[in-house]
Amino acid sequence: MTEKTVEIKISGKTIQAKLGETIVNALWESGIADSVKTGCAGGVCGACTVTLRYSDGRQGGTELACMKAVDAEMEVFPCPVEPDDPVMPVSHPELSHLQSAFPTLNRCTKCGSCTNSCPMSIPVMDSVLRMQKGEFQAVAEDFTTCIHCGLCRFVCEDKVKPHTMGLWLRRSLGLSREAKIEKNEDNNDWEYLLDEDPEARLEKARHYRRKGNL
Amino acid sequence: MMQWAIESLKKLESSRRDRANKPAPLPGSSEAEMLLKTYHPDYLGNKRQLSVGPNAGDQKVPLELAQLLEGDSAIDNLPNPEIETDVLIIGGGGAGAAAALTLEGSGLDVHLATKLRLGDSNTVMAEGGIQSALGPEDSPRRHFADALVGGHGDNDPNLLQILCEQGPESIRWLSQLGCLFDQNEKGRFRLRGGGGTSVPRVLACRDYTGLEIMRVLKDAVRLTSTKLMEEHVAMEFVDDGNGRVTGAILFDRSASKTVCISARAVILATGGSGQIRLQGFPTSNHIGATGDGLVLAYRQGCRLIDLDSYQYHPSGASYPEALAGQLVTEAVRSMGAQVVNAEGVQFIDEMAYRDVLAAAIIKEIVKGRGVKTPHGKSGVWLDTPMIDLKKGPGTLAHQFPGLIHRFERYDINPTKQPILIYPTLHYQNGGIRVDSECRTDIAGLWACGEVTGGLHGKNRLMGNSLLDITVFGRRSAQSVLDNIPKRGATTLTNLKRFREELTKIESPEVSPKFFPDASGMKLKAIKIEEKSEKEISKFEPRNPFNF
Structure with missing residues (x-):
């Protein structure tokens, strides 16, 4: 062809x-x-x-x-972009934390270049404005698909660092979460499952996975 | 769009309502076995036995890989060690990053060398999720049983037990680093099913789970004292003269020179080898996945296992041409997207094991029930609009923004139109043999992640590789901390011994490849005359299903 x-x-x-x-x-x-x-x-x-x-x-x-x-x-x-220096995330982030970690936050002139530059179609500028207002959950959602190419920072004439702030906020919110993890500590069935004979082991696994117990 | 397939699309649309509530045929075990033996690429590719190294005379391996394993090093002299470190991690994906984070605060000096940039890896490309036994009906034992059955019973039971038992703790660790896994309305982790899971067990961050994990790990590593050596290609290990690995020779791509680094322990986390593109298959792998770690470890004397087993992901994109080979996550199928042939017939349950489903798709195409693209590729349909039909409008767009984003730019809207798929080379099931502490057969050398073999048996379940890199990346580092050897001499004794054996092979090529053949990229360290010699002996890949 x-x-x-x-x-x-x-x-x-x-x-x-x-x-x-x-x-x-x-x-x-x-x-x-x-x-x-x-x-x-x-x-x-x-x-x-x-x-x-x-x-x-x-x-x-x-x-x-x-x-x-x-x-x-x-x-x-x-147009290769070097990464920004990372900033340690904090538990329960507040606007003051963000501002002191990223002093250029309020320099945004709303030109919209960052939004235009984003290959992932993230509404970057709107999200920077949300950062300024402390709407962090919405920002975390905006930056879900961020691949950290850095183009938004590269095109910003005012040295705002949207992608680095986005990740900092996502990490900060993430580590503030109470991860509800309950361990199932009942280890009685391992002996049954770890049969020495490979054929028997496979057969036992087939049986076990149907109900999840003996 | 896709006017060229309009007849087939009409058939697919007219059968959609009927299919929505009809149970799909799930092949029985003998039928599945027939499918695998007749159509799975593992059974059909050219293979041969190795005659050099620890696996000589053992199970056959794919020709393309055999040629690399019986290749010669590009290193001819030993530079003086310029750098001394305690731990050298080779590989900048999830496993290497997890190892670096675990070593932080230990007081040990840690260097992490990666061929590309930190985070450029298969980890970042993983979409569907990470398994962990967190559901009310679930347990690490059930996780174990599912993975063992999925792996056809060939999984190393000890490694698999560790993987499953460490699942919940790994999710806790990743969450504390700041990974945001999707939650349900009650603030609990949203768990999805995957092929071969008997209960919902897959956590995700939409269809960007690997990206979420990798960007968090990358950021966290950059905040440690780990010394990053990006664009540094591992070309060879050095040893102490008595078999123990004591460092590596790296090629610094930006300075165009080799660097020898002396280390008390080396953790190998170089990932897989999809870019070898066995039998000419497309791959979903990143460009660094050229099997370097396998080759380097093999020369040292590490035994490799299950190298005849690769995972061909059933849903690689077949159209548009620009996305050919790229992954369409299994989670799309677990949410209800069916697999349908050119006649609009759902020929198999979309949640059949990956290897069985891949074989079934290839069968449809061989039997003339596939769809041909204007670029000469073939595929069957993945009926994505079924998701919104079954789970309500907006579900696809919300849970799979990555899928939509990629296809939209080519005027395909997966909420309205199906996606054409064909199996893509996705995962190296086998690899370096390790014990339960991630130790290889050679002292001084640990390995973790996709470069190792045994854990997943002959077929890995969705979501078990992101867990693998987390659990065993950390575990390898812990084992190094517990057993770190003293500094040793740096020699090329192991390489010399391998080269003596290699005289059996007529004009071996230079290996590893470092970059995909398709890219035409060459490492500047490899001499011109060796390049031309290699081109003469170049193996022409053959795709038995190249129509």
């Missing part, structure tokens, strides 16, 4: 790519995999951040190279 190809540019270098494949795939096939840092190639590790421009004037922006399909007139520029 012949597949349609397009030309794309990566840091100014023109390569051929199959329509429908991802930017990362196109780089691999052209033998220049190293030109964009890549981790999972599945859209969750945040390594392969790039900026895009279209020579025909279409709106570009930031993307993950492993998730974005190539297109005609596409120009790709690597």
